[in-house]
Each structure stands twice: as structure tokens, then as C-alpha cells.
Amino acid sequence: MKTVLCISGSPSADSSNTQLLEAITQSFANSFAFEILDGLQDLPLFSPQLQQAGIPEKVKALRAKVAVADAVVISTPEYLHNIPAVLKNALEWMTESGELANKPMLPITFTPAPPRGEYAMRSLVQSLQASKAKVVAELPLYRNEFRTDTGGLVLKDEHRFLILEALKLL
16 A cells, blocks of 8 residues: 655645645545645754754654655645745755655645636646656645535545546556
8 A cells, every 4th residue: 555645735733735635535545545744834944054054853754754655745725826935945855855856746736716726836846846756647626616514624526536546646
């Protein structure tokens, strides 16, 4: 069974992107071994000087989780036509160290409604390609097409199909 690390690009603890990842992990737990990573907002700000002085423990933990995963799913909102700073910071910590190189990746944008997310997707894919990651598909999703219940975000059959087909590419 493939191990898939899921990363929410949102700095908010209870973000809709984290809720989407939770719905995905619950829906497809029989086919993939998922782990949802949190705490991007706790990573120190990337700087080459800090990297040369010694890698912080939180960064080592992030790198280790990405390195052992068979694939990575990133779900992100769009902030100011870009990915959130916490996600960009995490990606910068892994650029030179190589954890993303050849790693199968599924970038997802989860935004309120179309066309939001287009710039974030472009930015995320460019960052992943700069790190030599293997982007298997791009999946824009929109909150106005989902509903929630007491168990969280509910995936419609059409979303289950799209997500499963994208996950199979990992």
C-alpha cells in the first residue's frame, strides 16, 4: 500500500483545506496509507544562513516525513494570487536537500469558487517543478461545490471519482 503524505498549505488550524484532506484520507483509507502533516506555521523562516548554521529539528522532521512517503498531496488556498507563505517556506526548506526530487505529487487548490486558485496552482506547480518533483496531475476544487455535515466535509461521487483517479497516478 502506498504511503501518501498530505500537506495543508493553509496556516489555519481548522482550515477547509485540512478538512478536504481529512475527507480524502477517510474516503480512500482502504487504498492508501495516509498521514496528514500539520504545523507548517511552526517552521522557522527559511534562510540560507540558518540552513548553513544547522537544520532546525522541525525542518528535519518535515524532510524526514516527505523523504519516506511514496507520494505527497498538497491542498492549498490562494492568498494574494499565490500560495500561502507557510507553504512556500516549507517548500524552500526542501529545495536544496532534495526530498521533493522525483517525488510523485498531487497539487490541489481548494478555494471558495472559480476562478480563484488558478494563480496558486500555477505558483505551486512552478515551485514543485523547480524542486524536480513529479507533478502527476493538477486538481482545482471549489468549496461552493461541497457540503459539510457533522462528520466534516462530504465528497460527492463526482469528486470521489476525480480524486481517486488523481491518487491512482501517484
